Amino acid sequence: MKVLVKAPAKINLSLDVLYKRPDGFHEVEMIMTTIDLADRVELTLLEENKIHILSHNRYVPDDQRNLAYQAAKLLKDRFNIEKGVEIIIEKTIPVAAGLAGGSSDAAATLRGLNKLWDLGLTMDELAEMGSEIGSDVSFCVYGGTALAKGRGEIITELPAPPTCWVILAKPFIGVSTAEVYRRLELEKMDHPNIKEMAGAIKNNDYQSVCNNVGNVLEEVTLNLHPEVAQIKDQMKRFGADAVLMSGSGPTVFGIVQHDSRMHRIYNGLRGFCDQVFAVRMLGERHTLD
Incomplete structure (x- = not known):
């Protein structure tokens, strides 16, 4: 069984940092929107109990440093999944670019595995889990346009921006x-x-x-x-x-x-x-x- 998921990039239309928090993170307020520049994440069910990452981009790690790997590991551990997954990431979004490519790959992995492993999680539940992986992952689970607060995990939906x-x-x-x-x-x-x-x-x-x-x-x-x-x-x-x-x-x-x-x-x-x-x-x- 195989699931294909698009992982679009985001841009920040506004990004403000308010202060440094006691936990070491910064309190932010951001308005983000997804754009039509996307990686493609292909998830294939494996009978063997392992997570296997494949990408032809040499800057994409194929181990636990990869946020998509972390997303799969989080779901496996949380729901005691005994099967594995091969995650093929076809990169279009530039790496380390300020466009949340890695976070979007992780969010796509969460959405795709929810289907592949038949977990029945809601978008809100996936976004909450995404916040454990990285600050932009919650927004990338939802996509669209939003105001993000906290570390970036408190999401308020906004309408689509003007066409441009x-x-x-x-x-x-x-x-x-x-x-x-x-x-x-x-x-x-x-x-x-x-x-x-x-x-x-x-x-x-x-x-x-x-x-x-x-x-x-x-x-x-x-x-x-x-x-x-x-x-x-x-x-x-x-x-x-x-x-x-x-x-x-x-x-x-x-x-x-x-x-x-x-x-x-x-x-x-x-x-x-x-x-x-x-x-x-x-x-x-x-x-x-």
């Missing part, structure tokens, strides 16, 4: 999320207006969405990696309506509504950057088949 193109560009560098958070000086940072962004999305107000993009982590990453700032400048120069770094980076995205401008930005960046994509926002939540 998202152009993404990732330079050939990796960014350490832990290092970015370590260098945050929250009292000196400009904090985005999360409430305004949520209102803009609810009102389907494209211009207000553009006016309210913001990411408190951006300044740190731009200082560490000047090439990220260069990509931002190029996107603005080519005519994007709003430009922002996603997550802790290094991927930068720009949004536009018109096809012609999307093509101009996409083609302009391809001569400047290694990985460039032009996709739509998905907006809709996942469902349990």
